[in-house]
Amino acid sequence: MMEDIKYKDFWELIKFLDHNGLLDHVIVVGSWAEYLYAQSGTLDGFISNLRTLDIDLLITNINKPSPNVNITKIMHEIGYTIDEDRISGTTKIYTPGFMEIEFLVTQRGSGIKSVLSTNLGVNAQAIRNLNILKDNCILVQVFDFNISVPLPEAYVIHKAIINKERLIKAEKDRDSIKNLLPYINKDTVLRIFEGLTKKTEESNYEFANRISRNKHPLGNHLIIRLKAQLGLESH
Structure with missing residues (x-):
């Protein structure tokens, strides 16, 4: 029953955003x-x-x-139920089925502010490295939306880069990466690596070397798969 509510609430949210020109x-x-x-x-x-039970939405432009x-x-x-985190000030919205909708934005520059107000009327959490996702996105069509x-390649790269910061969610992220690895395109992965700025915490060179030295928190079995996908060789 909870599964049905989860999908229903997700699509009701998508329908709401589309109807109001916000999707x-x-x-x-x-x-x-x-x-x-x-x-x-x-x-x-x-x-x-x-x-x-969370729905994460990355706002493309706060203005x-x-x-x-x-x-x-x-x-x-x-x-919908509207709330505000008393500590951070981020806006929390809950669906009728009690799923949490969280709004995120890319943290730029020195990143002094961890929460930013937006023209959508919500205070969004500012997080580093989300530009990897924002700058490499596609449109998919489901149910005419x-x-x-x-x-997918940017999604995998991002999850790999932030894995060490994810604490209790780290294992779940590793499972996601493992499931996606057979389907990602090597050339697209390398193109995204090359597009990472020098200020990105894990640049193309640093990330590739971490994998090749078997020090990435994904674990050796995933490293082997990712190395093969990227055409990397051990040092």
Whole structure:
């Protein structure tokens, strides 16, 4: 029963965003992106293993739309629960089925502010390295909705880079990477690596060397698979 509510709430949210002209301003990230890879046929043969009650939305530009929209007011009127984290100040929105909707933005520069106000009327959590996802996204079509998701290759790279920071979610992320590895494109992975800026915590060269030296937290069995996918050789 909970599974049915989970999918229903997700698609009701997508329908709400689309109806209000806001779907173009967000990218679906996290585990729901994997679900959309499978549902859209983006990765032929891929089956997602959805184990989350959170919906993560990456806002592409905090200054859009213009004029701004207060979605918290609109969503509250149609049955969503609106809350604010007392410590961080981030906006928390809960679906009727108690799924948490979290809004994220890319943290730029010195990253002094961990929470930023947006033209969507929510205070979003600012996180480093999300530019990897924002700068490498695609549109997938499911149920006549055009939804932005990260390229699967960018999704894998991002999860690998942040894995050591994920604490209790690290194992779940490693499972996601393992499931996606057979379906990602080597050339696309290398192109994204090359596009990482020098300020990115794990650049192409550093990340490749970490893998080749078997020091990446993905574990040796995943390193072997990723090395083969990238055409890397051990040193």
